[in-house]
Amino acid sequence: DIQMTQSPSSLSAFVGDRVTITCRASQDISNNLGWIQQKPGKAPKSLIYHASNLQSGVPSKFSGSGSGTDFTLTISSLQPEDSATYYCQQYSSFPFTFGPGTKVDIK
Amino acid sequence: EVQLVESGGGLVQPGGSLRLSCVASGFTFTDFEMTWVRQAPGKGLEWVSYIDFTASAMYYADSVQGRFTISRDNVKNSVYLQMNSLRVEDTAVYYCARGKTGLGGQGTLVTVSS
Numbered sequence: 001d002i003q004m005t006q007s008p009s010s011l012s013a014f015v016g017d018r019v020t021i022t023c024r025a026s027q028d029i030s031n032n033l034g035w036i037q038q039k040p041g042k043a044p045k046s047l048i049y050h051a052s053n054l055q056s057g058v059p060s061k062f063s064g065s066g067s068g069t070d071f072t073l074t075i076s077s078l079q080p081e082d083s084a085t086y087y088c089q090q091y092s093s094f095p096f097t098f099g100p101g102t103k104v105d106i107k
Numbered sequence: 108e109v110q111l112v113e114s115g116g117g118l119v120q121p122g123g124s125l126r127l128s129c130v131a132s133g134f135t136f137t138d139f140e141m142t143w144v145r146q147a148p149g150k151g152l153e154w155v156s157y158i159d160f161t162a163s164a165m166y167y168a169d170s171v172q173g174r175f176t177i178s179r180d181n182v183k184n185s186v187y188l189q190m191n192s193l194r195v196e197d198t199a200v201y202y203c204a205r206g207k208t209g210l211g212g213q214g215t216l217v218t219v220s221s
Contacts, residue, residue, distance in 0.1 A: 034208030036152065043202060044144075044152060046210045055209065056109065087152055091207035094166045096142070096154035 002026050002090050004099035012105045019075040021102045023088035028068050032092035035064055035073045038101075039084045047086075048073065080106050109133040109211060111203050116215030119193055127188040127215055129203030137161075139206045141179060141186040145199035146214075153199075156188060157207065171197075193219045 003026040013019050023033065031051040038044040046055050048064040051071055061076045075082055083106050088099040115127040129141070143155040156177040157166045165177050176189040186203055200214040 032207075036208070036210055038152075043200075043213050044146070044210045046204070046208055049206070049208050089152070089154075089208055094157070095168050096157070096207065098152040098154065101151050 001095055002029060002093060002097050004088055004090055004097050006086075006088060006099040006102050008102060009100065010103040010105070012107050013078050014107050015078055015080060017078045019078050019082075019104060021073045021086055021088075021104075023066075023071040023073070023099050025069045025071075025090055025092075029090045029092035031067050032090055033064075033066070033071050034089045034091065035062075036087040036089060036098075037084045038087065039081075044087070075104075078104075078106065082106075109205060109209070111205065111212030113201060113203055113212045113215040116201065116217045118218045118220065120221050121193060121195055121219055123193050123219070124189070124191045125193065125217060127190065127201055127203075127217070129186045129188075129212065131184045131186070131203075131205065134205065136184040137181050139209075141177075142204040142207055142209075143177060143186075143188050143201060144204055144210060145197075145201045145217075147196075147199040150199075155201070158186060190217070193217075195219050 005024045033051045035048040036044045052064045085101045085103045087101045110132045112130045158177045174192045179186045202214045204210045
């Protein structure tokens, strides 16, 4: 199975800050990576697919990059509504696997 | 607007069965594979099962292999998860996803308890 790791496990930042989350796969997954946002008490929601493509309706402050084994999710200007846990997910091979999540809080 | 509406969850005893449904709208259903994902209370996300466009290929997590069956009805724009021989550790909110990663529904809670 492909193992997904994320760093940091949590972070706290100010409104307006640029925030970057890193995801690493245990083997090459090309660009078969998605990012998912889950706000407290809510259902998870897909933000990005194929490493860098925004799902419809997702604001452009979110961006993704990377290929192979190393990926990043960037929030260009953090807002209070971005407080959530962010997961990466590989779908290069079965079983699909998720990272453990990165919790983002507002200072 | 893409909509995924899951239903069919509930309280069931260990060893029991449930059938989950997910009705999709806002996109051409036959253009997408579909996936089920679950989240146990207080835990992260876990992939459960996948089905391709025409139900020609299905895959399962080891934890549910042999007990769960995924299916789809391309006329009803729906994907299903038949869950048999349920265990306490199957307790979770179950979500369907468009394609391999397109989570967006509200989920349905399955509680397995005696």
